[in-house]
Amino acid sequence: MTSSNTSDVLTYREAVFQTMHAALRDDPRVIIIGQGVDDHKGIFGSTAGLLKEFGPHRVMDTPLAEEGVTGIALGAALNGLYPIQTHIRADFILPAMNQIINLAAKYKYMFGGRFQVPMLIRVVIGRSWGQGAQHSQSLQSLFAHVPGLVVLMMSSAQTILESYPYVIRHHPGPVIAFEHRLMYDLKFHMNELRVDHSPLTSFRIRTGKDVTIVATSIMVMEAVRAAEHLAKYSDIDCEIIDLHCVSHPDTDMILKSVSKTGKLVIADTSWKAYGVCAEICRLVCEKAPNMLKAPVVTLGMQPAPCPTAKSLEDMYYPNLMDLTDAIARLVKNRSNHGIPLPDEKSMADVYKKFKGPF
Amino acid sequence: MKTHPVFADSYEELFYKALRIRLFEERIIDLYPSDKIQSPVHLSIGQEAVAVGVCQALKPSDLLFCTYRSHAYYLAKGGNMPAMMAELYGKVTGCGRGKAGSMHLAAPEVGLMGCSAVVASTIPHAVGAALAAKIQKQDRVIVAVFGDGATDEGVYHESLNFAALHQLPVIFVCENNGWAAYSKVSARQAYSIVKHAGVYGIPTMHIPEGYDFVKVYETFADIVTQAQRTRSPYFVEVQMFRYMEHVGVGDDYRQGIRSRDELEAWQARDPLMIRKDLVAKYTPAVQSEIDAAVRYAEASPWPGRDELLKDVV
Ligand SMILES: Cc1ncc(C[n+]2csc(CCOP(=O)(O)OP(=O)(O)O)c2C)c(N)n1
Numbered sequence: 001m002t003s004s005n006t007s008d009v010l011t012y013r014e015a016v017f018q019t020m021h022a023a024l025r026d027d028p029r030v031i032i033i034g035q036g037v038d039d040h041k042g043i044f045g046s047t048a049g050l051l052k053e054f055g056p057h058r059v060m061d062t063p064l065a066e067e068g069v070t071g072i073a074l075g076a077a078l079n080g081l082y083p084i085q086t087h088i089r090a091d092f093i094l095p096a097m098n099q100i101i102n103l104a105a106k107y108k109y110m111f112g113g114r115f116q117v118p119m120l121i122r123v124v125i126g127r128s129w130g131q132g133a134q135h136s137q138s139l140q141s142l143f144a145h146v147p148g149l150v151v152l153m154m155s156s157a158q159t160i161l162e163s164y165p166y167v168i169r170h171h172p173g174p175v176i177a178f179e180h181r182l183m184y185d186l187k188f189h190m191n192e193l194r195v196d197h198s199p200l201t202s203f204r205i206r207t208g209k210d211v212t213i214v215a216t217s218i219m220v221m222e223a224v225r226a227a228e229h230l231a232k233y234s235d236i237d238c239e240i241i242d243l244h245c246v247s248h249p250d251t252d253m254i255l256k257s258v259s260k261t262g263k264l265v266i267a268d269t270s271w272k273a274y275g276v277c278a279e280i281c282r283l284v285c286e287k288a289p290n291m292l293k294a295p296v297v298t299l300g301m302q303p304a305p306c307p308t309a310k311s312l313e314d315m316y317y318p319n320l321m322d323l324t325d326a327i328a329r330l331v332k333n334r335s336n337h338g339i340p341l342p343d344e345k346s347m348a349d350v351y352k353k354f355k356g357p358f
Numbered sequence: 359m360k361t362h363p364v365f366a367d368s369y370e371e372l373f374y375k376a377l378r379i380r381l382f383e384e385r386i387i388d389l390y391p392s393d394k395i396q397s398p399v400h401l402s403i404g405q406e407a408v409a410v411g412v413c414q415a416l417k418p419s420d421l422l423f424c425t426y427r428s429h430a431y432y433l434a435k436g437g438n439m440p441a442m443m444a445e446l447y448g449k450v451t452g453c454g455r456g457k458a459g460s461m462h463l464a465a466p467e468v469g470l471m472g473c474s475a476v477v478a479s480t481i482p483h484a485v486g487a488a489l490a491a492k493i494q495k496q497d498r499v500i501v502a503v504f505g506d507g508a509t510d511e512g513v514y515h516e517s518l519n520f521a522a523l524h525q526l527p528v529i530f531v532c533e534n535n536g537w538a539a540y541s542k543v544s545a546r547q548a549y550s551i552v553k554h555a556g557v558y559g560i561p562t563m564h565i566p567e568g569y570d571f572v573k574v575y576e577t578f579a580d581i582v583t584q585a586q587r588t589r590s591p592y593f594v595e596v597q598m599f600r601y602m603e604h605v606g607v608g609d610d611y612r613q614g615i616r617s618r619d620e621l622e623a624w625q626a627r628d629p630l631m632i633r634k635d636l637v638a639k640y641t642p643a644v645q646s647e648i649d650a651a652v653r654y655a656e657a658s659p660w661p662g663r664d665e666l667l668k669d670v671v
Contacts, residue, residue, distance in 0.1 A: 129396055130448065131398070134461070302666055303670065305457075305670070309449070309450075309660060
């Protein structure tokens with residue numbers, strides 16, 4: 001991984017594209033394989049033009065055959081290639097669950113460590129604008145549940161540049177990375193890349209003393225926006241942890257933070273039950289229940305399939321107002337905290353207009 | 359129930375039904391920039407003749423399972439137009455109470471048993487419904503509609519095998535428009551779709567004229583009769599051309615994905631383009647029906663908080 005010392009601005013899309021391009025350029029084992037990777041849209045631009053530069057053996061469109069192609073990628077990994085598979089919606093990975101969970105996750109352990117199947121599966125969470133029940137799911141916890149898989153959630157251009165090159169070069173097993181469609185057009189400030197340790201962990205991205213917010217993917221940005229709002233309109237000082245590697249989070253970091261603040265908000269992109277929210281609660285309950293000065297607060301999707309109507313969609317996902325209010329209530333220990341809330345009820349509307357830099 | 363005009367003959371009836379679908383989808387294109395329809399749409403413009411021909415041969419009690427590209431089937435099978443428009447608008451009066459959008463239309467009252475946005479995922483449902491028909495000794499037939507891309511999927515093969523193995527009354531209709539999104543058939547398939555289906559011992563038919571609703575109807579009516587009689591599967595592949603882009607209201611000619619020549623060759627045979635006399639004759643009636651559907655959708659309320667967690671389990 002090369003370290004960049006500029007504080008450039010980069011979009012999420014450019015970050016993914018750069019890592020895909022560099023992987024093909026620098027590593028002859030790498031192939032990118034997935035539906036539409038070779039077309040003019042190129043997985044939201046993240047693979048656009050790569051076919052032309054690297055040829056059809058390195059950048060392959062596939063039949064609509066998710067289970068088969070995942071098994072084929074696994075076989076290729078067993079024989080020396082590094083496959084990067086893509087799905088334009090996380091939902092379309094579901095037909096491949098058999099290969100991922102029964103095979104890829106177990107290939108190392110089940111044979112006593114005799115094999116490695118290094119591969120990266122990139123999936124995109126669709127959200128908003130009527131994507132509905134089958135084009136919007138955020139399925140990280142299904143995979144994070146299964147030993148043998150590493151599951152990442154990309155919250156910024158920075159984490160992409162830090163994670164993908166590392167994973168491709170150093171991680172010898174299957175990795176599933178969740179990208180978020182709403183972030184593709186957003187610009188991010190780039191800081192010095194954190195190259196001193198593995199990115200397969202969590203990142204503390206804001207230090208504060210009153211409350212710990214553990215967040216994933218786009219909810220990390222929402223947490224930052226809520227924290228900035230609260231810093232402006234109140235004395236509430238938020239600490240934010242980007243969980244990032246949801247399968248292997250930095251437990252110590254979370255516990256240390258909660259021991260300092262005594263208050264914990266968990267904001268995930270998915271359903272709360274049996275998911276990231278539940279898992280972080282488990283960690284705290286098992287390791288240090290006495291640290292909590294108040295019950296944990298969790299935010300996620302409503303416990304239903306995603307509806308298409310905008311009126312329902314806006315209720316379905318937590319918005320900035322909900323998040324800010326939840327933090328303020330928790331810290332102030334009352335609902336009439338009197339802190340003005342951001343007048344923002346639809347994240348999709350905001351991100352359409354405001355593109356960063358974040 | 360709305361009443362259709364009196365038709366001079368059965369050709370005009372089919373024409374009218376196809377025109378109704380085309381104009382409905384053209385209205386979607388007109389409305390789209392207003393953001394009133396906030397849901398991805400997969401248009402069937404250019405492919406209407408197949409939906410019309412197939413549905414004309416079916417009874418309301420015959421069941422149909424479709425895909426995200428099913429505006430045409432919803433209308434052709436007799437689904438309620440205002441409820442469909444309201445669904446596209448995300449209104450609570452929609453056929454899915456605002457939870458379905460364009461991709462998950464359903465009208466069980468006329469046999470449209472659901473449309474799924476995951477490719478190939480409803481093909482086994484048709485086979486299962488046919489299994490139930492067999493076990494319960496029903497006389498209905500079941501139809502599975504899917505694209506050429508769906509035949510890439512493993513579940514498609516599993517479904518054909520099961521249907522043939524158990525001799526189930528299911529008709530597979532493959533709408534071959536040559537493309538799965540931006541990927542050509544030749545980039546995805548090493549087999550011929552009908553020959554491959556034939557390997558399961560399922561009788562097959564290939565209809566090259568997907569623009570010709572009469573041809574599709576007459577051929578399909580014979581197939582339905584045969585499937586009714588033999589209570590066994592049948593496979594039809596229809597060649598067709600989708601005029602618009604895979605998803606959305608634009609096209610993909612400028613980007614050089616498909617050629618305009620090919621489009622024009624299909625349009626030159628498309629009755630809805632050629633028979634300007636019949637277009638003129640029936641457009642006013644269809645437009646006023648669509649106007650009413652739009653008015654209904656606009657006047658309808660949004661689903662409220664009480665809908666959010668309703669019907670989950
Ligand atoms: C399992 C799955 N994989 C991929 C997709 C993305 N996708 C949606 S439609 C489509 C093309 C399908 O082509 P075809 O079956 O020929 O039907 P058409 O769209 O041409 O009507 C693809 C790849 C999906 N919806 N589901």
